Amino acid sequence: MASMVPYRSVFGLRPASTASLLDAFDDMMDFASAPLSSKAFPIDVEDKGDAYEVKAYLTGVSKDDIDVELNEGRLSISVNVEEKEEDQGKNYLQKEFASYSATRGVYLKDASSEGLSARYADGVLTVTVPKIVEKKNVTKIAID
Structure with missing residues (x-):
C-alpha cells in the first residue's frame, strides 16, 4: 500500500471531494509558509505487483x-535548480x-532497499522500487 504527499494545486488546496476542514486549514498554512520560489511537481505512483513505479515530471x-x-x-x-551565472x-x-527547490515524498510500506533503479529521460524521472519478498518457510509437521 502506498501513500503520497498530496500534490498542491496553484492555491495549495486539495479537491473539495477529498478535503476535510482540517485538511483545508493545513493546506492553507503550508501555502502561506511556502517561499514564493518553491514549486511542486506532479508524481504518479503505480503498483506493478512485485514493485512500485514512481514517475516524477521534471x-x-x-x-x-x-x-x-x-x-x-x-x-x-x-x-x-540554480540560476546559471x-x-x-x-x-x-x-x-x-x-532558482528553486522542491521535494515530494511517497511512503511505500513494503519497499525493499535492494534492486532500486532510476532513469531520467525526456523530463520524466522513473524510479522502480521493488517490494520486500516475504519468504514463506512453512514446514509441514506430521502428528504421531
Whole structure:
C-alpha cells in the first residue's frame, strides 16, 4: 500500500471531494509558509505487483539537479535548480525562470532497499522500487 504527499494545486488546496476542514486549514498554512520560489511537481505512483513505479515530471530539470533517496519506506525526490551565472546581469524585459527547490515524498510500506533503479529521460524521472519478498518457510509437521 502506498501513500503520497498530496500534490498542491496553484492555491495549495486539495479537491473539495477529498478535503476535510482540517485538511483545508493545513493546506492553507503550508501555502502561506511556502517561499514564493518553491514549486511542486506532479508524481504518479503505480503498483506493478512485485514493485512500485514512481514517475516524477521534471521538465527542464537537469539530471544533476535531482536527488532520490529511500529511507525506511519513504521515497523522497528532491530538485534543486540554480540560476546559471551566464544568465545573471543580463537586461531582461521579462524573466520567469528563477532558482528553486522542491521535494515530494511517497511512503511505500513494503519497499525493499535492494534492486532500486532510476532513469531520467525526456523530463520524466522513473524510479522502480521493488517490494520486500516475504519468504514463506512453512514446514509441514506430521502428528504421531
